[in-house]
Amino acid sequence: VMVWLRRTTHYLFIVVVAVNSTLLTINAGDYIFYTDWMWTSFVVFSVSQSTMLAVGAIYYMLFTGVPGTATYYATIMTIYTWVAKGAWFALGYPYDFIVVPIWIPSAMLLDLTYWATRRNKHAAIIIGGTLVGLSFPLFNMVNLLLVRDPLEVAFKYPRPTLPAYMTPIEPQVGKFYNSPVALASGAGAVLTVPIAALGAKLNTWTYRWMAA
Numbered sequence: 001v002m003v004w005l006r007r008t009t010h011y012l013f014i015v016v017v018a019v020n021s022t023l024l025t026i027n028a029g030d031y032i033f034y035t036d037w038m039w040t041s042f043v044v045f046s047v048s049q050s051t052m053l054a055v056g057a058i059y060y061m062l063f064t065g066v067p068g069t070a071t072y073y074a075t076i077m078t079i080y081t082w083v084a085k086g087a088w089f090a091l092g093y094p095y096d097f098i099v100v101p102i103w104i105p106s107a108m109l110l111d112l113t114y115w116a117t118r119r120n121k122h123a124a125i126i127i128g129g130t131l132v133g134l135s136f137p138l139f140n141m142v143n144l145l146l147v148r149d150p151l152e153v154a155f156k157y158p159r160p161t162l163p164a165y166m167t168p169i170e171p172q173v174g175k176f177y178n179s180p181v182a183l184a185s186g187a188g189a190v191l192t193v194p195i196a197a198l199g200a201k202l203n204t205w206t207y208r209w210m211a212a
Contacts, residue, residue, distance in 0.1 A: 133188030
């Protein structure tokens with residue numbers, strides 16, 4: 001009974017982690033409204049989201065040993081974010097008020113790496129982690145290109161929780177660098193690998209807990 005309870009609890013935990021990932025996205029990742037530092041926010045957002053995706057996705061993928069689990073994890077995150085997006089829309093805010101991050105394609109690359117290397121854990125960490133960090137900013141910038149003018153939305157619908165010092169004044173796009181995707185991808189590719197390794201290490205602790 002205890003073994004069944006622990007396994008059931010562990011599989012349900014994926015939903016809990018995905019919900020918390022979604023909350024982090026909504027609270028800290030709605031960079032489209034930080035118009036004074038939009039590209040800087042995009043880089044920080046991209047790195048935090050790609051590392052967060054990697055640690056959770058590789059943890060569950062290696063736990064189950066089934067390629068496809070990472071995409072499943074990303075799909076749950078996406079669904080919950082769309083639910084939150086609908087909640088904001090119901091409150092009278094525009095459709096583009098919450099931008100849903102594009103996690104799924106990057107998670108698919110992680111799954112593909114795990115599958116193509118015949119379930120090699122180290123390849124999943126190094127190659128898969130690198131691909132997640134490289135690809136997420138690219139997919140997300142393509143997503144941003146489809147969103148309504150961010151300045152228009154930011155001025156007309158300021159976030160209720162937006163602190164005074166981040167109130168939109170004028171955009172500083174490209175003030176320090178002109179390629180936020182390249183910077184985010186480079187930083188993400190470097191940082192996502194050790195975070196993916198952390199996710200893989202969590203499996204060791206989980207197995208020990210389940211065997212106790």
